[in-house]
Amino acid sequence: MRIEYDASANMAYIYLVDKIGPGEAVRQEPSDEDTSAILDYDAQGRLLGIELFDARSRLHPDLMAVAERIDG
Numbered sequence: 001m002r003i004e005y006d007a008s009a010n011m012a013y014i015y016l017v018d019k020i021g022p023g024e025a026v027r028q029e030p031s032d033e034d035t036s037a038i039l040d041y042d043a044q045g046r047l048l049g050i051e052l053f054d055a056r057s058r059l060h061p062d063l064m065a066v067a068e069r070i071d072g
């Protein structure tokens with residue numbers, strides 16, 4: 001598992017697999033009614049990753065500390 005974080009958008013992506021290839025995530029579903037997270041699934045219905053909105057307030061500080069910054 002690894003986490004990418006974009007501070008300018010306050011969004012994180014939690015990879016549950018090493019790599020997600022182009023077109024591999026074929027289904028995206030909101031995790032709940034307010035769509036604060038989007039779940040990405042492959043063609044076999046396996047969860048590949050989670051796109052998380054408002055990441056600073058929703059992720060534990062320990063996870064934020066190890067997240068890879070992608071906003072430059």
